Amino acid sequence: MNFNLPEEIKEFQKAVHKFAKERMAPRAEAIDAKAEFSRENWRDLSEMGLLGLPFPEEYGGTAASPLATTIAMESVARAGVDGGTTLAWGAHTILAGVPIWLLGSNRQKERYLPKLANGEWIGGFGLTEPDSGSDAASLRTTAEKKGDRYILNGSKMFITNGAVGDLFVVFAATDKKKGNRGISAFIVERGFAGFSVGEELNKMGNRTSTTTPLYFDNCEVPEENLLGQENMGFLSVGKETLEWERSCMIAPLVGGMEFVLEECTRYAKERKQFGSSIANFQAIQHKLADIKVAIEASRLLIYRVACMKARGQSAMMEASIAKLFVTESAVRVANEAVQIFGGYGYIHDYPVERFYRDVKLGTLGAGTSEVQKMIIAAEMLKRKGF
Ligand SMILES: Cc1cc2nc3c(=O)[nH]c(=O)nc-3n(C[C@H](O)[C@H](O)[C@H](O)COP(=O)(O)OP(=O)(O)OC[C@H]3O[C@@H](n4cnc5c(N)ncnc54)[C@H](O)[C@@H]3O)c2cc1C
Known part of the structure; x- marks a missing residue:
């Protein structure tokens, strides 16, 4: 088992992160305040070739692996891009595009995938x-x-x-x-x-x-x-899409936690109380350590599902484990992040406040946490040895 990312994926990760940080992240606060879908962000995602990532090149995609697709979604969120933009992107590329790519007829792929890949149509x-x-x-x-x-x-x-x-x-x-x-x-x-x-x-x-x-x-x-x-829509289209949704589409939460950790670390070093940076207090250090552990464990879980999907393996249980752990971790991390920022964390001007509001959807959409536990238990009980 090799935990090092291939060089080409590391390069891609760096390029996507830099692009998103320079072009998209600066818009996050203003568009969130206006509750406005950002056509500018959409054009940027298209320009960077991110809207059709996993689709084959003949349909305008980049033929990116599930791991590269996951890492791209993580990297954009790590740059500080708002959750609504990454959610819209996931619904478009993963929920609409992936089933058309994997299960669509040639005519459907020819008609729809190029338009989804270049952002002309939204799915x-x-x-x-x-x-x-x-x-x-x-x-x-x-x-x-x-x-x-x-x-x-x-x-x-x-x-x-x-x-x-x-x-x-x-x-x-x-x-x-x-x-x-x-x-x-x-x-x-x-x-x-x-x-x-x-x-x-x-x-x-x-x-x-x-x-x-x-x-x-x-x-x-x-x-x-x-x-x-x-008659097979639920069992084939639904199953295939939900496995992607419960891994790749939650990657922005992992990137978001990393972004929030950077914000918290910076703030904890700057903020002084009782004549010292709050970063020197053990209670704050424990929160930072808990956030770091949540990120590392979450990342391994979603990368595992991506690697299983690349090998063509079914990952129903593993995707539910990832979804449950990452989304519940993100809610806890958001709570701790606001706590580290104190009263300022409750104010719109600070991105931890936005993260706190954005991440709650994770435990609700694509099957609630309770539903993920039902799936994990059912899959476990079906497998040999239980
Ligand atoms: C912002 C947003 C975007 C969304 N986007 C999409 C989208 O693009 N496409 C789409 O199809 N859907 C979308 N959804 C819907 C989302 O997937 C559902 O909200 C979710 O599946 C939960 O369904 P529900 O809201 O009807 O809750 P309910 O199913 O009514 O659940 C209510 C509560 O009961 C619990 N519960 C239900 N059954 C059980 C059980 N058997 N055992 C224990 N507890 C149980 C649930 O866990 C939950 O706590 C979106 C939702 C939101 C809020």
């Missing part, structure tokens, strides 16, 4: 509904085949990139009786008849990403927009 992923969150397979949206189209009826809730998205990978029941074996995935373009987007939700954090409901009122989806096999 999103619609699984959650108003009445089905953790129990996602109980969704109520239906898709009925009529001639050469599917007619979708129902709604989705909490969809990242809803207000700005041009296409969405959407899940709907094609055979209600079959439960999770009767759900299909579709690529729905914004302009399809019967599709509409609801009002933006006003969120606690990740405020530069847009979150909306989606509505399907006899929405007409051409049959060639069925993604993967009919």
